[in-house]
Structure formats: C-alpha cells, structure tokens
Amino acid sequence: xxxxxxxxxxxxxxxxxxxxxxxxxxxxxxxxxxxxxxxxxxxxxxxxxxxxxxxxxxxxxxxxxxxxxxxxxxxxxxxxxxxxxxxxxxxxxxxxxxxxxxxxxxxxxxxxxxxxxxxxxxxxxxxxxxxxxxxxxxxxxxxxxxxxxxxxxxxxxxxxxxxxxxxxxxxxxxxxxxxxxxxxxxxxxxxxxxxxxxxxxxxxxxxxxxxxxxxxxxxxxxxxxxxxxxxxxxxxxxxxxxxxxxxxxxxxxxxxxxxxxxxxxxxxxxxxxxxxxxxxxxxxxxxxxxxxxxxxxxxxxxxxxxxxxxxxxxxxxxxxxxxxxxxxxxxxxxxxxxxxxxxxxxxxxxxxxxxxxxxxxxxxxxxxxxxxxxxxxxxxxxxxxxxxxxxxxxxxxxxxxxxxxxxxxxxxxxxxxxxxxxxxxxxxxxxxxxxxxxxxxxxxxxxxxxxxxxxxx
Numbered sequence: 418x419x420x421x422x423x424x425x426x427x428x429x430x431x432x433x434x435x436x437x438x439x440x441x442x443x444x445x446x447x448x449x450x451x452x453x454x455x456x457x458x459x460x461x462x463x464x465x466x467x468x469x470x471x472x473x474x475x476x477x478x479x480x481x482x483x484x485x486x487x488x489x490x491x492x493x494x495x496x497x498x499x500x501x502x503x504x505x506x507x508x509x510x511x512x513x514x515x516x517x518x519x520x521x522x523x524x525x526x527x528x529x530x531x532x533x534x535x536x537x538x539x540x541x542x543x544x545x546x547x548x549x550x551x552x553x554x555x556x557x558x559x560x561x562x563x564x565x566x567x568x569x570x571x572x573x574x575x576x577x578x579x580x581x582x583x584x585x586x587x588x589x590x591x592x593x594x595x596x597x598x599x600x601x602x603x604x605x606x607x608x609x610x611x612x613x614x615x616x617x618x619x620x621x622x623x624x625x626x627x628x629x630x631x632x633x634x635x636x637x638x639x640x641x642x643x644x645x646x647x648x649x650x651x652x653x654x655x656x657x658x659x660x661x662x663x664x665x666x667x668x669x670x671x672x673x674x675x676x677x678x679x680x681x682x683x684x685x686x687x688x689x690x691x692x693x694x695x696x697x698x699x700x701x702x703x704x705x706x707x708x709x710x711x712x713x714x715x716x717x718x719x720x721x722x723x724x725x726x727x728x729x730x731x732x733x734x735x736x737x738x739x740x741x742x743x744x745x746x747x748x749x750x751x752x753x754x755x756x757x758x759x760x761x762x763x764x765x766x767x768x769x770x771x772x773x774x775x776x777x778x779x780x781x782x783x784x785x786x787x788x789x790x791x792x793x794x795x796x797x798x799x800x801x802x803x804x805x806x807x808x809x810x811x812x813x814x815x816x817x818x819x820x821x822x823x824x825x826x827x828x829x830x831x832x833x834x835x836x837x838x839x840x841x842x843x844x845x846x847x848x849x850x851x852x853x854x855x856x857x858x859x860x861x862x863x864x865x866x867x868x869x870x871x872x873x874x
Contacts, residue, residue, distance in 0.1 A: 423739050452787055466797050470676055470824075472826040476727060506657065518673025523704070529629075532553040536596055539559065541633075551863065599619060614648070683717050784852050
C-alpha cells in the first residue's frame with residue numbers, strides 16, 4: 418500500500434538556520450540589487466528555489482568519502498574510484514572530469530563548434546546555448562510541439578521532433594552539424610522527460626547520417642525514473658539498467674554533477690571518440706587541470722562517486738518525484754497555471770497565463786519571481802524572455818514560454834517548507850492583478866539573467 422504522506426527516505430543529521438525576514442525588509446533587499454534575484458544575499462532568502470544545481474544536501478556516506486579523498490596531483494586513487502563510478506552507469510571509453518557542467522560544455526563546443534556549425538537539440542539550456550554561441554556556432558531547438566504547450570499532458574514533452582530533425586539535417590547539410598544534443602530531462606521546457614523510444618529514434622537518425630549524438634545528462638536518474646513510470650514495457654526494469662541503455666544510445670555526454678550525482682560541485686565530459694577526447698583533454702589541461710582531477714579536489718571526486726550510487730535508489734527517486742509533484746499539484750488545484758505534467762526537479766509556473774496583462778517584453782516571469790520573493794522570501798528563477806530573448810545579433814524577441822521555475826534542492830527542504838511555499842503562492846495569486854512589468858537598465862553581453870539590473874515600469 419502507498420500512503421498519502423510523502424516521507425523523506427532519510428533522517429536529518431545536520432541543520433542550517435533560516436533567517437526570518439519581513440516583507441518590508443525584502444522589498445528593500447530586492448530593490449537594492451536592481452531587482453535581480455541572483456544578486457540577493459542567500460541569508461536574505463527564506464526558501465531558496467533558485468536552482469537545484471549544487472544546492473542539495475550530501476549524505477553522511479558522501480561526507481565520509483570526503484575524508485577518504487586523496488589530493489595527489491596526478492593519478493590519485495580518488496580519480497580511479499570516481500572514474501569507475503561514472504563508467505558503471507555511463508560506460509564511455511574516455512571520461513574527462515571538470516569542475517562543473519558548463520566547463521564540459523565549453524571544452525566540447527570549443528572542440529567541435531565554430532562559425533557555420535549548427536547544433537540541434539530538443540531544447541538547449543542557458544549555459545549550453547551560450548557556449549555554443551560563444552564558439553560562433555548556432556544552437557537550434559527542435560522539441561515536439563507539445564513541449565511548447567504548458568498545459569499539454571503529453572508524458573514525454575521533452576522529446577525531440579524526429580521528423581523535424583531529419584528535415585533539418587537534409588536542409589542544413591551533415592557537414593555543418595558536428596553533433597546532435599539531447600537534454601534529459603528538458604530543463605528549459607519544464608523539467609520534462611524524454612522517452613526511451615525517442616532517444617532510440619534520434620540515435621538511429623544520427624547513425625544514419627554519421628553525426629555524433631551527445632547527451633546533456635545532468636538529470637539522467639529523474640529521466641530514467643519517468644521512463645520506468647510512464648513508458649510501456651519499462652515498469653519492471655531497474656533504473657540502473659535504463660540509465661545504461663540510455664548511455665548506449667549516445668556517443669558521449671556532458672554532465673553537471675551538481676544535479677543528479679548529488680554533488681555540490683563537479684562535472685565531466687565523456688565520449689568514445691579517441692581523437693576528439695585527445696583534443697578535449699588538451700583543452701582541459703589549459704583551462705581546468707590535469708586529466709585525473711580536472712578542476713576538482715580528490716575529496717570531491719569521492720563524494721560524487723558515492724552520489725552516483727545513491728541517486729539511482731528507487732526509494733530516493735520515488736520520494737524525489739512525488740515530493741516535486743506535491744508542490745505542483747497543490748498549485749494547480751488552486752488554479753495557478755503550471756507546466757503539466759509536473760517535472761522531476763522543479764515546478765514551473767506559467768507566468769504568461771498567470772500575468773496576462775504584462776507583455777512578454779516587459780518580462781512577466783521576472784515580475785512574478787520578484788513578487789514571490791517580496792511576499793514570502795521564496796526565490797525562484799525566470800525561464801523566459803529575460804533568459805532567452807536576447808539573440809546573438811542583439812535583437813530581442815519573446816521566448817517560446819514565460820516561466821518561473823521553482824527548483825527543489827535535493828534532500829534539503831521538508832514538507833512543511835513546501836507547504837509554506839504553497840501558501841506564499843496563494844497570496845501572490847491574490848495580488849496578481851496589481852503586478853507591473855519591468856525593463857532592463859543594465860545587462861551584460863551574454864547570459865544576461867545572471868547579472869542584469871531591472872527597474873519596474
């Protein structure tokens with residue numbers, strides 16, 4: 418029997434204080450940083466749902482592994498433990514450690530990108546797109562139509578449109594496509610999973626045209642769990658088995674180990690192509706470190722090795738997916754528009770539907786995220802025109818969706834914390850008609866959402 422109450426499959430071993438602030442204080446805090454939630458001091462945030470990247474709690478076994486870490490510059494035994502843990506799930510021949518996922522992206526796209534190159538994906542996330550564009554290549558999104566519809570109940574809205582992919586290859590030319598990417602789960606599209614059948618179809622097309630197929634696999638375990646729960650013929654399989662099959666369909670991967678591998682830092686780039694791996698290792702040495710540590714301490718490598726065993730636990734994944742759905746379903750029941758079905762690592766509020774009186778170029782997602790903070794100290798993240806609207810040529814267009822992501826850090830908050838978030842969202846909904854749009858008064862050349870400053874209209 419499955420009970421209604423979701424209990425965490427762990428006990429709290431260590432705690433950190435939360436500073437309680439008032440709405441008046443928070444209004445001053447957010448104004449003082451140019452209305453950019455990334456610029457807030459974390460001590461001034463009650464419930465921090467800005468990102469699930471590196472913000473989770475490590476287990477006692479991970480902390481014990483840190484004490485076992487060996488800090489030898491080259492050939493550390495901690496590296497061998499880490500490499501074995503990665504290859505246990507992703508048996509690629511070459512594993513190149515990096516300090517986090519965007520470093521792996523930077524190395525990969527420096528090696529394969531460049532002017533005239535185009536890299537399609539279901540949906541590229543912000544740092545992936547930025548690193549592709551920094552190399553002068555073009556990032557193209559080919560998610561299925563349901564993936565752009567927040568209300569669609571398609572079980573695998575992260576899927577790539579394989580008809581459009583093959584059409585794109587024929588129109589663009591194989592010589593201009595150095596790789597096809599697949600983000601699992603699809604973060605920009607609402608944390609939506611990709612089906613095993615779709616991964617097989619994309620893999621087959623890539624093999625047909627001789628194009629390398631890479632995974633952006635930072636939420637691989639959550640995606641595998643959704644496959645097990647939603648895809649026909651997968652319900653009796655172990656998550657580890659599904660993960661290994663996913664890996665077998667691709668030629669390589671990038672990884673932010675700050676997500677599903679349950680680390681506070683780390684990542685890697687992996688592949689089977691020896692020539693490409695050689696180029697990437699040379700870039701690693703230039704920018705990150707020696708190939709057996711890649712910008713990480715030995716203790717980090719050991720903690721990640723343990724995290725890779727813990728994240729594929731069925732008890733953990735059942736709790737993880739159900740607890741995220743608990744928040745999403747509660748908001749939907751109140752009439753707050755959220756991306757459906759609820760994703761794995763976050764709940765995405767549809768700001769376009771929530772604030773229809775604010776035009777996309779006045780940033781409804783940013784407005785909503787600011788109000789969630791002012792009203793209740795909840796820090797979320799705009800995933801919309803602020804993040805994706807500025808194009809490489811300097812023009813600005815509305816994003817496909819205007820979302821606010823409430824990302825749930827792993828093993829960090831309890832059900833009472835989430836109940837508080839639900840209450841805050843209810844109060845924000847009561848005030849929604851009063852909210853105004855924003856304009857950008859200062860922005861950088863790339864990844865503007867991190868450091869731009871805003872002013873209310």
